[in-house]
Amino acid sequence: MHTKQTYLPMRNLKSFRAASLLVALTASTLSPLAAQSATTSELESLREQIRLLDQKLRSLERNLELKEETAVADAKKLPKLTASDGRIEIASADGANSLRLRGLVQADARLYLDDANAAQDGFVLRRARLIFEGKFADIFQYVIQPEFAGTVQILDANINAAFTPALQLRVGRFKTPIGLEQLQSDPVAFFNERSVVTNLTPNRDVGIQLHGDLFTNRLNYAIGAFNGVLDGGNSSASTNTSFINPEGDFTAVARLFATPWVNDKESALKGLGFGIAAGTGNYRNVGANLNTLNPYRTDGQQTFFAYSATTAADGDATTISPQAYYYNGPLGILAEYVSSSAELTNAANSQEITNKGFNLSVGYVLTGEDSTYKGVTPATSFSLSKGTWGAFEVVARYAEVDIDDDVFDGATPLASAATNATKVSTYGLGLNWYLSKAVRANFDVFKNKFDFEGARPLTGALSDDELAFISRLQVSF
């Protein structure tokens, strides 16, 4: 049994057993002289010795086999640690429980080539995030994403109960399911800054969302109820509902996005997706807590439009966004239109205004890798010793946002025509260098052209059209 054992590989044992038997048999049966001289009892004795030897070796083999089985079974029970380019994860042996550590660092260099913004040149730590995500019991997924760049805050903190791919329930703080580019993970977007049209879509909010993929991933749906945030905004991290949801009503949001040919591998339309998203809610002021409004920013992150400080939402607001993308090999196209209506008030002046915008972005991976909504995975990583360079992608974009003219009307206008643009048209060109799956460098040039209700301001960011060169080095895993 488990007495003194010497480890021998199984194959060697089998060979040894066969050799031993052969030698013994040869000795006992092939030599005529030995056979003649051997008595029957001696032969019996030899046969018994062979049998015992065979049994001993079989037992040894089996015990080794059992030890190996035990070792394999024990190994399967151990948690798995995965550490590779773009992935650090600890998972239970069955994969039902996991913790994945992710991170995002974006270091920008901003250079403004126009006359109005030269003073804004500088280096910026755009994003610095540690992301913890994982799951428990194979169903309950979680994300906790703090932001350390700028104002330290929790961006995402939510739990997603994935009962089935088609039936999932997310609660907590997460992206409102409206803007196509807004929903795309920032590190994989074509440009280092999203287009101006995302000024018109809500960003992160606190709420509950039922969502899932139907018809074998051909249709994605999301329907949710949120506290409600206005254009480009994030909900407050406050736990005081009279502050974060003063009117006590919820904003309802729904999104349908179809990818009908996603499973047809040979189809040229495999990468086509289109859909529509909408959200509507009541932002009526209650008491002294105003539904404040966010400024709109250019591609170069300068403010081109801001409501007056005393202007607030006071009524219903509705956002509608038809949207589509198309990816085919190295080509990627993303387009969306957004109409954002809201009832706003400034003193005695109340208006229902509608701001509109659209974005058309195109990317092409020069090195041939596939372009996808989830980004580009380079075929090689940059390595001087290996002579590999990673992947390169060129990108172009046109986007515009048109502010409702009524904003500037009245004795107490919602926004001042003297200091705000009424329309911005933006042109972007860029080069993305994927040094590895986790490391990307962007070099983008943005031209932002402004229209005004009256005369162009003589000073400030809008005194000249914006021409910005923004480069970035990012690590995202």
Add this chain to the structure above:
Amino acid sequence: MKHKALFALLAAVAFTGSAFAKNIELLNVSYDPTRELYAEYNAAFASHWKAKTGDTVTVKQSHGGSGKQARSVIDGLKADVVTLALANDVSALHKNGNLLPANWQERLPLGSAPYTSTIVFLVRKNSPFAAKVKDWEDLAQSGISVITPNPKTSGGAQWNYLAAWEYGRRKYGSDDKAKEFVSKLYKNVPVLDSGARGSTTTFVQRGIGDVFISWENEAFLAVKEFGADKFTIVVPSISILAQPTVSVVDKVVDKKGTREVATEYLKYLYSDEAQEIIGKNYYRPTSEAAKAKYASVFPKVELFTIDEAFGGWTKAAKEHFSDGGTFDQIYLKK
């Protein structure tokens, strides 16, 4: 528009959506040799449940050494039901995991043992000891090689061990003599598998050993599959009445919402249809009708119970299989 109404509707849909699952899945964590039995029984029960409720139930099986299986459930394996080799392993789920109540054995008829079995010898016909194995004492003779699993992990092995012990006590007159006898027997064991099915592999497929101390059903299956020309079943003068026991794992079924179907799954083991399947798979049925039908299949043997011989499982386990118990004394000494 009152968005609160929409919110309430959304929440209601979300929280009730999962309640409309059409398929029910159960996990039966069982001991080693019951694979064939439960494969057949699960199909029968699924039909029964479908006819009764219209729901589709799929029962997944997990098998291994009984003690090892009990530890897996205590460690988190989500078993709706356990069908283990001995009551002590099921009781461990109460003692070490509080997964079921202390009185679990009272919840089903016959102490929650819907079938029984016993321990016999499977003897290799071409062994020089083939004609020399008649009873337990022959397993302690010099030179013979005996296969039995590890009592630390296998319920079947514990039945084997205690059956041998009781034989020794009756034959030689005291516990000390019984220990000496069992010690001699285990010196003849070259391989300790973790479960009964592993020992069957060792003996039948790997060709190791002269005798396999085996569950009765396992011995019948081996003869049926590999031929009566290779193996023969020897029934000792006395053996133990092995009572594999079953229970719902309360904490799991309450969490999963499967109590009703899991309870019925075990109750149905006492039905005529199930008892027929039990007999067919060489387990001794407990219903009078099935017992009568299969009477000729099972050899007559004097059977003693664990309560009669050892004062119940708790006492027997503590004395023989706990750390430092008689098995450790024998095994470590070896």
